[in-house]
Amino acid sequence: MKGLISGAIARDARRRPIGVFDSGVGGLTVLRELYRQLPNESLLYLADTARLPYGMRSPAEIVQFSREILSWMERQGVKMVVMACNTSSALALDVVRAEFDLPIVGLILPAARVAVDRGSRVGVIATPITAASDAYRRAMVEIDPTVQVWQVGCPEFVPIVEQGRLHEPDTRAIAQQYLEPLLEQSIDTLVYGCTHYPHLAGVIEPLLPPGVVTIDPAAHVVAAATQELELLNLKHLDQPQPTRFCVTGEADRFASLATRWLGCAPLVEQVQLLEAETLGDYLPIESPLSA
Numbered sequence: 001m002k003g004l005i006s007g008a009i010a011r012d013a014r015r016r017p018i019g020v021f022d023s024g025v026g027g028l029t030v031l032r033e034l035y036r037q038l039p040n041e042s043l044l045y046l047a048d049t050a051r052l053p054y055g056m057r058s059p060a061e062i063v064q065f066s067r068e069i070l071s072w073m074e075r076q077g078v079k080m081v082v083m084a085c086n087t088s089s090a091l092a093l094d095v096v097r098a099e100f101d102l103p104i105v106g107l108i109l110p111a112a113r114v115a116v117d118r119g120s121r122v123g124v125i126a127t128p129i130t131a132a133s134d135a136y137r138r139a140m141v142e143i144d145p146t147v148q149v150w151q152v153g154c155p156e157f158v159p160i161v162e163q164g165r166l167h168e169p170d171t172r173a174i175a176q177q178y179l180e181p182l183l184e185q186s187i188d189t190l191v192y193g194c195t196h197y198p199h200l201a202g203v204i205e206p207l208l209p210p211g212v213v214t215i216d217p218a219a220h221v222v223a224a225a226t227q228e229l230e231l232l233n234l235k236h237l238d239q240p241q242p243t244r245f246c247v248t249g250e251a252d253r254f255a256s257l258a259t260r261w262l263g264c265a266p267l268v269e270q271v272q273l274l275e276a277e278t279l280g281d282y283l284p285i286e287s288p289l290s291a
């Protein structure tokens with residue numbers, strides 16, 4: 001009898017969704033890889049659009065946002081959380097891992113492993129706060145002390161992606177300006193250190209000299225998540241539920257932007273991250289992009 005009950009509990013645990021979060025549409029680059037590598041998993045995607053861009057926040061705010069998101073994910077019954085946001089992975093992963101009883105997978109280490117494997121002069125483009133945290137350089141040097149790493153903060157890229165300005169003429173000039181200090185160092189590898197940036201690959205890649213390899217961490221974070229699911233015996237093997245898309249900002253705005261990358265219009269719910277009783281202490285922070 002006991003065996004039957006624990007078998008049912010394990011089946012139920014495997015059926016639960018994987019929570020995936022980012023500040024906006026950047027995490028869709030990770031979602032796309034989850035569909036490709038883990039087609040049987042049900043997914044819950046949260047975009048904290050009311051508070052983006054994360055890259056201009058303070059480290060303390062990023063930690064607080066991650067805590068709020070993890071608590072909300074826990075209440076939704078997820079079995080694992082994939083941080084589809086480098087900024088949260090760089091600033092908050094260790095804190096939330098210590099505070100929550102959930103497997104949490106971050107982007108930096110899986111991407112750093114691949115970067116040192118592929119190159120010896122590595123450029124990282126990231127949000128200003130991720131670049132300032134030095135998380136990518138520290139992770140790579142720990143694996144291979146001989147690797148050389150240059151990190152550049154690119155404050156304009158997330159607003160460009162979130163406002164759908166990918167093909168405007170100054171986008172190329174802005175990209176060129178961000179890449180210049182890296183190209184001056186003759187990098188052989190470029191890491192997209194923000195999940196929004198692979199959406200700009202069409203602008204960035206033509207600016208790179210031949211031979212420079214680009215690394216999109218999405219494939220590697222999903223490989224790390226797969227390993228963890230297998231280790232914990234949490235991999236789901238039957239049909240998944242449709243993906244649930246949630247945002248903290250305007251649902252319609254996210255839906256129309258996300259359609260471009262998902263190939264169809266998602267059904268998007270607006271959610272409140274905090275429970276009603278804690279809302280009294282909550283000061284919503286306006287996104288500079290919502291004006």
Ligand SMILES: N[C@@H](CCC(=O)O)C(=O)O
Nearest residue numbers: 023026054055086087195
């Ligand atoms: N997707 C982003 C967060 C971007 C932002 O809101 O600044 C990251 O990977 O860091």
